[in-house]
Amino acid sequence: MAETITQGVPALRIEGLRMVYHPGLFQRRKLALHGLDLEVPKGSIYGFLGQNGAGKTTTLKTLVGLQMPTAGRAWIFGTDIRESASRAKVGFMPENPYFYEYLTARETLDFYGRLAGMPRAERRRRGEYLLERFGLGHAKDGSMRDFSKGMRQRLGLAQAILNQPPLVLLDEPMSGLDPLGRRDIRNEILALRDAGCTVFFSSHILSDVADICDRVCILHEGRKVAEGRLPKLLGQRVLEVQMSASGVPKEGLHEAAKLARRAWHDGELYHLLLESEDLALKAKEAIERGGGTLRRLVPHHESLEEYFIRVTREGDVARLAGAEEGSAAPEAASAPGPRGGLGA
Numbered sequence: 001m002a003e004t005i006t007q008g009v010p011a012l013r014i015e016g017l018r019m020v021y022h023p024g025l026f027q028r029r030k031l032a033l034h035g036l037d038l039e040v041p042k043g044s045i046y047g048f049l050g051q052n053g054a055g056k057t058t059t060l061k062t063l064v065g066l067q068m069p070t071a072g073r074a075w076i077f078g079t080d081i082r083e084s085a086s087r088a089k090v091g092f093m094p095e096n097p098y099f100y101e102y103l104t105a106r107e108t109l110d111f112y113g114r115l116a117g118m119p120r121a122e123r124r125r126r127g128e129y130l131l132e133r134f135g136l137g138h139a140k141d142g143s144m145r146d147f148s149k150g151m152r153q154r155l156g157l158a159q160a161i162l163n164q165p166p167l168v169l170l171d172e173p174m175s176g177l178d179p180l181g182r183r184d185i186r187n188e189i190l191a192l193r194d195a196g197c198t199v200f201f202s203s204h205i206l207s208d209v210a211d212i213c214d215r216v217c218i219l220h221e222g223r224k225v226a227e228g229r230l231p232k233l234l235g236q237r238v239l240e241v242q243m244s245a246s247g248v249p250k251e252g253l254h255e256a257a258k259l260a261r262r263a264w265h266d267g268e269l270y271h272l273l274l275e276s277e278d279l280a281l282k283a284k285e286a287i288e289r290g291g292g293t294l295r296r297l298v299p300h301h302e303s304l305e306e307y308f309i310r311v312t313r314e315g316d317v318a319r320l321a322g323a324e325e326g327s328a329a330p331e332a333a334s335a336p337g338p339r340g341g342l343g344a
């Protein structure tokens, strides 16, 4: 099916993706994906999160054709992943990228460029450019044997974007990197989006995800437990409100402080920490009734880490309550599993 990259088509669409592993005789089969539905808008940076064993690598490997799903379908810019043409639009960096030890970094990129069908001059130009850009210029003629974990990660990303694909799938691109290396990869992902590329990556490093992602999906034991735009997901709950005021007379302060979890004076301003927006509103009224002036009101929302822990716990509770299908459920190869729950 020939198609062009058109505006309305998502970069990636997954429908009812289900994966059951059959490890071998007498071994229990493993239901790794329970019918995943997902849509990644074009031009976005999308974080794919989940605890160890949640099914992230399974999903990514399936998308690039390294394994066949038990059921379900997916499309890359509208092209079914069962068609090899879909692969022409994807760059992929596997978890712990492996390279042939006897090649140099320059030869490695040349090798992948040839696999992608890039002309010789273009392979050379892009290879040199990316090796310099990723701080590997000094080691480009050294053996891959001597590459550290961080250098392999950088080369893995260079390999994934060598052919300038419009969609890049990265499995744990920041894992094992030092803070500088992580920053470089974060910046590279942002630069890819600026250039119009869509980036879909899995990660455990939630601070990095919170910094750069437009959207996230949280996978828990093969099920989607949350999905949506980050500001929307994290803006749903106010955990506490910090209020600062000046010129508050004793009675007004006393009344407001009774409502607060903590109240203190820093020599210039009075500060109150309140557990809800309702309490903050009451405290504000008390301060203003007393003739004080409100200087600052800062609602504190959930961090991505707090959100992640909450929704994965809720996923556990729902499963234990028997509200969802158990992981040992019989395989239904033709029927995709249930949709994920708490999607925004």
Ligand SMILES: Nc1ncnc2c1ncn2[C@@H]1O[C@H](COP(=O)(O)OP(=O)(O)OP(=O)(O)O)[C@@H](O)[C@H]1O
Binding pocket: 021, 022, 023, 030, 031, 032, 050, 051, 052, 053, 054, 055, 056, 057, 058, 059, 095
């Ligand atoms: N080839 C396989 N055979 C049997 N089970 C497998 C196989 N590959 C993965 N699994 C199982 O499928 C589940 C999902 O694994 P997957 O590697 O997709 O998780 P992940 O989210 O990438 O985890 P991590 O964060 O540790 O990389 C796990 O329970 C894992 O043990």
Ligand SMILES: [Mg+2]
Binding pocket: 056, 057, 058, 095, 171
């Ligand atoms: Mg993995």
